Amino acid sequence: MEVGFYHLRRSALEPALGRLLEKVLASGQRAVVQASSPDRVEALNRALWTFGGDSFLPHGSRDDGFAEDQPVFLTASADYPNGASVLVLVDGAEAEPAAQFSRCLYLFDGNDEQAVAAARERWREWRARGASVTYWQQTERGGWQQAGAAAEG
Numbered sequence: 001m002e003v004g005f006y007h008l009r010r011s012a013l014e015p016a017l018g019r020l021l022e023k024v025l026a027s028g029q030r031a032v033v034q035a036s037s038p039d040r041v042e043a044l045n046r047a048l049w050t051f052g053g054d055s056f057l058p059h060g061s062r063d064d065g066f067a068e069d070q071p072v073f074l075t076a077s078a079d080y081p082n083g084a085s086v087l088v089l090v091d092g093a094e095a096e097p098a099a100q101f102s103r104c105l106y107l108f109d110g111n112d113e114q115a116v117a118a119a120r121e122r123w124r125e126w127r128a129r130g131a132s133v134t135y136w137q138q139t140e141r142g143g144w145q146q147a148g149a150a151a152e153g
Contacts, residue, residue, distance in 0.1 A: 018051035036091040
């Protein structure tokens with residue numbers, strides 16, 4: 001499994017998450033976003049409807065119904081009904097990624113020392129499990145650049 005660590009430096013989680021999810025969907029994949037609590041899931045659900053004025057990001061949670069049909073499914077637990085191949089962990093959510101996932105994105109707030117420390121710990125844990133780990137920093141324009149590589153977006 002590939003685990004990408006996304007270090008938020010310039011924007012809030014919601015717009016960065018929206019842009020990453022657009023890329024996941026554009027590649028023909030589905031995603032599960034796992035947050036730290038049901039309240040946070042609801043807040044993300046609302047935010048993703050309005051994150052981009054010129055885009056539509058189809059998503060929903062168990063409360064919205066049709067969970068298995070959602071291209072992006074939001075949850076606060078290991079609830080993965082939509083056949084996603086990408087798991088996105090936000091707000092310090094922890095999960096043991098299921099075998100169905102080919103990729104995991106771990107987004108963390110670079111302005112929060114506890115979040116940075118937790119990301120470093122997760123990095124060590126996933127490396128010890130044999131995962132391929134990559135590190136992405138948010139650029140000045142809000143895109144992503146892999147450490148030592150060309151910008152992704």
